[in-house]
Amino acid sequence: MGTMHRASRRLLLHVCCGPCATASLERLKALGEVTLFFSNANLYPPAEYARRLDAVRRLAAHCDCALVEDTCDHDAWRAWIAGLEDEPERGERCRRCFAYSLRRAAQYAAENGFSGLTTTLTISPHKRSADILAIGQSLSPEFLDIDFKTADGFRRSLELSREYGLYRQDYCGCEFSLADRDRRHAARKA
Numbered sequence: 001m002g003t004m005h006r007a008s009r010r011l012l013l014h015v016c017c018g019p020c021a022t023a024s025l026e027r028l029k030a031l032g033e034v035t036l037f038f039s040n041a042n043l044y045p046p047a048e049y050a051r052r053l054d055a056v057r058r059l060a061a062h063c064d065c066a067l068v069e070d071t072c073d074h075d076a077w078r079a080w081i082a083g084l085e086d087e088p089e090r091g092e093r094c095r096r097c098f099a100y101s102l103r104r105a106a107q108y109a110a111e112n113g114f115s116g117l118t119t120t121l122t123i124s125p126h127k128r129s130a131d132i133l134a135i136g137q138s139l140s141p142e143f144l145d146i147d148f149k150t151a152d153g154f155r156r157s158l159e160l161s162r163e164y165g166l167y168r169q170d171y172c173g174c175e176f177s178l179a180d181r182d183r184r185h186a187a188r189k190a
């Protein structure tokens, strides 16, 4: 029997926001020592970036979990998704967007000796887990095949977010999803 205990595995969890990280972190902790990696150059406007980062900082403090805050270059993200601006949510723009953040997470994990990584993005009922996992696995052989929306993960994230008093946004993150949200709100009022 090896001497290395399973819980000593160092795992990197790419985090899109505090609420999605709650139940994902709870589950991933069973597999090792987790470091949160906040990497979300897709977020717009900057005030929204600050709000989501603040919620993740509060979660990290509450759970006594290490947090790495990646640099944010929204212009570089815009260049990365150029030509796909008018794609609908869940389409090709979103797959490119996942790849942007997961590529950074994979690079950070490789450079810093993590033996596994994954992302909170799979917990959202609005996102296709199969797309996210395929992209993650194409970027790193260490990417863990964990779909956080299984086992009632999303419901658990709502419960924990309420318990921790975390800010919960009502749009995915970029300016295009923000415009969609505003259109939905306007249509409801009309």
Ligand code: SF4
Binding pocket: 042, 089, 090, 093, 094, 095, 097, 098, 172, 173, 174, 175, 176, 177
């Ligand atoms: S809708 Fe969400 S996943 Fe899609 S491009 Fe915008 S921020 Fe990224």
